[in-house]
Amino acid sequence: xxxxxxxxxxxxxxxxxxxxxxxxxxxxxxxxxxxxxxxxxxxxxxxxxxxxxxxxxxxxxxxxxxxxxxxxxxxxxxxxxxxxxxxxxxxxxxxxxxxxxxxxxxxxxxxxxxxxxxxxxxxxxxxxxxxxxxxxxxxxxxxxxxxxxxxxxxxxxxxxxxxxxxxxxxxxxxxxxxxxxxxxxxxxxxxxxxxxxxxxxxxxxxxxxxxxxxxxxxxxxxxxxxxxxxxxxxxxxxxxxxxxxxxxxxxxxxxxxxxxxxxxxxxxxxxxxxxxxxxxxxxxxxxxx
Numbered sequence: 001x002x003x004x005x006x007x008x009x010x011x012x013x014x015x016x017x018x019x020x021x022x023x024x025x026x027x028x029x030x031x032x033x034x035x036x037x038x039x040x041x042x043x044x045x046x047x048x049x050x051x052x053x054x055x056x057x058x059x060x061x062x063x064x065x066x067x068x069x070x071x072x073x074x075x076x077x078x079x080x081x082x083x084x085x086x087x088x089x090x091x092x093x094x095x096x097x098x099x100x101x102x103x104x105x106x107x108x109x110x111x112x113x114x115x116x117x118x119x120x121x122x123x124x125x126x127x128x129x130x131x132x133x134x135x136x137x138x139x140x141x142x143x144x145x146x147x148x149x150x151x152x153x154x155x156x157x158x159x160x161x162x163x164x165x166x167x168x169x170x171x172x173x174x175x176x177x178x179x180x181x182x183x184x185x186x187x188x189x190x191x192x193x194x195x196x197x198x199x200x201x202x203x204x205x206x207x208x209x210x211x212x213x214x215x216x217x218x219x220x221x222x223x224x225x226x227x228x229x230x231x232x233x234x235x236x237x238x239x240x241x242x243x244x245x246x247x248x249x250x251x252x253x254x255x256x257x258x259x260x261x262x263x264x265x266x267x268x269x270x271x272x273x274x275x276x277x278x279x280x281x282x283x284x285x286x287x288x289x
Contacts, residue, residue: 006060009152010140014059015052016155017136018128022051042091043166045158050087054080058125059133066129076125081118088112 026040026048041048057079065072088100089112103111143151 009148010137011056011059012152012156013140013148014133014136015049015056016047016159017052018055018132019047019049019052022048022054025051043162045162047159050083054083054121054124055128057083058128062125063129069126072125072129073122077118077122080121080124081113084117084121085109085112 023041023046027038030038030040039046043049058076061079062072062075065075101111102108102114102117105114105116107116108114140148
C-alpha cells in the first residue's frame, strides 16, 4: 500500500507506536499529579492520536533539517504547536467544548498552546529524528510481508471502531450542556451538572470526565468571555469619560488663562494709547503757549 512513495502500513504502525508512547506519557504525568490512574485521551484505547500525528508530521516534513539540530528543534516546535492549536480549535467547533485550557499559564495563545507545552515538542523532534525513528523503522522493516499486513489490518480495524464509539461518547457532552443549560445560568452550576450527567451515563462517559477534569462546555466559556468583554467595555468607557473630563477641564483652564492674558494685554494697550494721547495733547498745549 504505497502512496506517493510512502508505505501507508509502515507509517500507520509508526503512528500507533507514537500514539501509545504519548498516551503513556500523559498517564504517567497524571499519575504523578492526581496519585491515581487516568485513561487519558479522546479514545478508549491506550493511545493519544495527537502524538502520533505530531510524530508523523515531524518524520515526513522535518527529516531535511536533520543536519541542523537547532533548526530541527525550532521547526518541531512550530509544527507541533500548530497541530495542538488546530486540534483544540477543531475539537471545540465540533463538540462545543474546550478540552484543555492554558489561559492561566504564561505566554499562552488563546489558551490553546503555551510556552511550557511547546518547548518539549522541540525536544521530541530531536528524539524522533535522531533516536526513535531509526530504531522503530528498522524493526518494522524486518517484519515479513504477511505479518505486516496482518498487524496493520487488525490495528486499523480496532482504531476505526474506537474512533466511531468515542465520537458518539464525546458528542454527548454537547447534548448534556444543552440539556442542563436550559434550567441553569450560573457557570459553576452548569459545569458541575454536565459532569454529573456524564458520570451517571456510562463507564465510557465517566472515563471522559476523568480524562479531562478541566472540561468546560463551550457555551459556558462564551458566557464568561462575554461578561469579561462587557466589563472591559465598561472600564474603557469610564476611562474615556474621565480622560474627556480631564481634557475639557484643561482646555477650559487654558481658555480662561488665555482670556485673562488677552484682557491684560488689551488693558495695557488701551492705557498706553491713553497715555500717548495725553502726552500729545500736552505737547500741543505747550506749543500753543
